[in-house]
Amino acid sequence: MDISVIGVSPEGVEIYRYFLRHRGEGVGDARKALGLDPDTVEAAVEELERLSLLDLRDRHRVVATEPRVGIERLIEQRLNELNAEIRRVLAARDAIAVFMEDQQQGERTATALDIERVEGLERVRERLDDLGFFCYKETLCLHPGGPLSRGAIETAMPLDTRSLRRGLAVKAVYHPKALDDSLMAAYLRDIVGLGGQVRITEEPMDRMVVFDRSVAVVPIHPKESARGALLVREPGLVSQLVTYFDGVWEAATDFREYTEPSKEPPLLSDLERRVLAVMATADKDEIAAREIDVSVRTYRRYVADLMARLGAVNRFQAALRAKEEKWI
Template sequence: MARPSLQFLGVGREEEASYRRLLRCGATDPGQAVPDDVPADIADHLVELGIVTRTHTGALRPVPPARAVERLIERRLDRLRGELEDAAEADGIVDSLRKEREPAGAPPPVPSDAPTVQQIEGMEAVRAVIDELTFFARTESLTTNPTGIITPESADFSRPIDLRILRRGVRMRTLMAAPALDDPTTLSYLRELSAKGAEIRISHQPLERMIICDRHAALTPIDPADTSKGALLTREPGLVATLVTLFDRMWAMAQELPGQDDELLSEIERRILRALYDADKDESGARDLGISVRTYRKHVASLMTRLHAGNRFQAALLARERGWF
């Protein structure tokens, strides 16, 4: 029976052979030096794939198998998702399906040179429009949040949309009201997005709520005081341009998202966080850093407290999401 292979996850034969060899060396003798004859290009590719890391000495260390396969799956899914989204846009399937909702004998479409404003009623319908607009965004996404608060429910709804935009390389600019700085959930989510490339600023001046995609379509509330009533969707060039100008003016007056606690991290703490993410055991992490296991565990306990993490692996994931290493 043929041995299972990583090829279906995008790992070539030579890369897999090198990764397996690194695993064997580590399993045979935890203190043994890893092979130093892995070709440089293969080593670089293994690191890029996320299944091998380099220690502070430059030595190669294999990521534990379960975590390595998880990273390969996530990488493959991200690529597949992007390909499917591009294919769906090119095929026009969304427009085709949308037409099924149009009643028979519907009036002809509004002329292209006439103002186009559509009233969207109810939060469910508004969220559907947001999802559709962002799905087709290709260059820029501009958003504001006048309350400055993102609830856990809102974060759960927004996360796949925001990450999809950033994964596609769309420039994301987000303006948040000042209360964001005092809300842990909001601040954590904003820093998560910032670590993935989003541009975020904090405004101490009143903000007008809006979402603008590709400077082509804009969504504003029907009633700014009660967003549950719905929104207005406009594709009229003059109105969209005016809203973009307003956004740029508010953006210029806002401040950058304050630096994270990483400014307070020592170099040893950064290295420990990387070790938590890559090492199987405290002993191997401490050995790589050249410190005692007791000192290593003392730093780990402190970092877990700062991150409000329930375990070591969660602490490593939270730190990575916040861009701490």
């Protein structure tokens, strides 16, 4: 029996029940009968006296308060305390208006763009590590120029591996000069093997990293990245940078295709060709599966495999790429 919510301890419950059953007995009798140590009994009877559940004016003839009176009184006291606490909590709503005024004043006076300047290569790497750790959806990267240094690769590999194992999408575009270094090429192959998406382009591009399409990191000076970086959180600017990335990404070549270009269209089964044919036209999986006479589960399995082979992010794009690559 737990009535600690009204302030009675387990030991207090035991002693209170004893005196209800043994009217007129003393504190010493309860101690002997219950086998409790003197300090425990003393603390419990003092608690019960404070709660008006025991009358200890004569410790040799203790009187227990009738439960319908004593317990009910404690319940009412506790309810009054809880009601008072609820009123205090509800009164906190009055602070919302004050805080809203503060927010509105801040919005009226804010003039600076949300752009943070971070100077020094080491400091930039620290901030990139922080942003990568708290990233929860995807990372977009553009890497113009040659290969990364050995130290940069050793730093980047565990971060990329951690992101991919957490289920994040990692999309990066490199210049072909990055592949001139065997260590760099091996690093990119490892990233692709772990599920990262890497493309190659010979077109000029600006260096940047975007986390969750909400924070973009660009160099302070486009030709001297070691000087530092700007962390951009302004939604309008970030959106423009993401659009720029998407354009570069679409025009780039898949890493595997660039390094090991296929000379002939891949061998596709008749079912795979039929799946590709309906991917861009059917509105629902059920309709597409019925059209080619397979189960929905089988259809979806084939779609997932074909999208992975084509490096497509959606089914419509997969169908377009299949036509471009003359798969269908």
